Amino acid sequence: MNGSGPRPRIPTTAVVTGADSGIGRAVAVRLAQAGMDVGITWHTDEQGARDTADEVSAQGRRPAVARLDLTDLPAAARVIDGLAEDLGRIDVLVNNAGTGTATPFLDIGLDTLREVLDVDLAGPFLCSQHAARRMIEQGDGGRIVNVTSVHEHQPRVGAAPYCAAKGGLGLLTQVMALELAEYGITVNAVAPGEIATPMTGQEETDVTRAARPGIPLGRPGDAREVAAVVAFLAGPDASYVTGASWAVDGGMLRMGPMAGSHLTGNAWRRS
Template sequence: MNGQPGTTRAAVVTGADSGIGRATAVRLAQEGLDVGITWHQDREGAEATAAEVRDAGRRAAVQRMDLTVLPEAADAVDRLAEELGRVDVLVNNAGVGTAVPFLELELDDVREVIDVDLVGPLVCGQRAAQRMIRQGDGGRIVNVTSVHEHQPRVGAAPYCAAKGGLGLLTQVMALELAEYGITVNAVAPGEIATPMTGQEDVDVLTVRRPGVPLGRPGDAREVAAVIAFLSGPGASYVTGASWSVDGGMLRMGPHAGSHLESDSWRRP
């Protein structure tokens, strides 16, 4: 899956104005891909990402995408692919969450989370896959889920439902798109130092997380490295998998996770 001879591969990364999306766009540019960047509210952030992509020697294109407006939002994938000449990689990264008890949820808020975190990636995945099939040389789709694809969290019912659904959608896409040489995988981050967790530009080595086996939150670039692997030739036989990038958080099981305040669980 290298594109036609003499062509440069191109990626579209949704929600690439900050955090994991920005780190992924820059990492893919460093790997030699041109990058299409979408943003919802932070155009300045998206342009800053584009500048980093260009500093890495690759072309960048920017489009606004509002995943609450479907299916029209996915038009941004087509516009970016047209501007860059093709699309070889789609990273469905844009997402939104809640912190509301189940009994207090409003239906409009639930629908917004489901649209952004599940239906949006489905529609964007369709658009990208259709183009990859016409191009005729395969492709890569990476859906950014969460550790809450696999484990629940109090106050996050719509988010967990959407991410769990996206995990199973990833598996169905992998089965159906394999015949076209398109691999589809999920990356499931744990606590990552991003604006979404209120830790933008934090040095993760200075933050103590006793409840995470590696003892700290993750850096967005650590997630981007896994996405880049799944987007490249080294992952040509990997499809339908969910890759946890969580410092071991999911392995904690009944020990709980990142909110623990002591290391007492480390001793029997």
């Protein structure tokens, strides 16, 4: 191999997991605006997925919708193949579906640990395998974007399985980037901070009015701000970007030592 890889094509199809709301919906719509037909997966909110599909259609692109339960592995990952068949090919995979827990380390059971690791780590692993094999067969490269979290890089009390999974997904991203580069497939992570979504209980929040003194930019993020970075990594302008993790956090990660030196109590020990 000379390392040049196949010439990448302008992406026309994408699959976004967990696209029934929040970041996933914003990503699906942004990729449709960029000219892609979009496969949309949902777990419990079918109507939310249909609403996302309507937004994709409103951009003049074709949606395809399927249920994806990442606790049912390895069978669930075959949904990626089904959506690729429906759309005709797959140029971009965005592993966005995720779950978490707010439970002290000593109280977490094995079932909870396994569920979070399956959804947040093993699921993206297997979905990426299915997508990458198709991209290789197509012969003109592709893009994989893993939505991790700032907790890919920094821990959080009460989120041991989540942090373990997201940290693992961050390193998996780097290994995938190395191994898939010869096929013209780039692999990157996007690590959101506090984003106003249903998952954080802020679906209707006006981020311009929500004060967050501990975040340098002073507010939570909007899902569309994450989607913009995903769209960049999924598009032709990021053709020489791979193996990187892009924090979209308003500067939150830079506050670690600053926050630590200014804490006056032990409230941080509780989730």
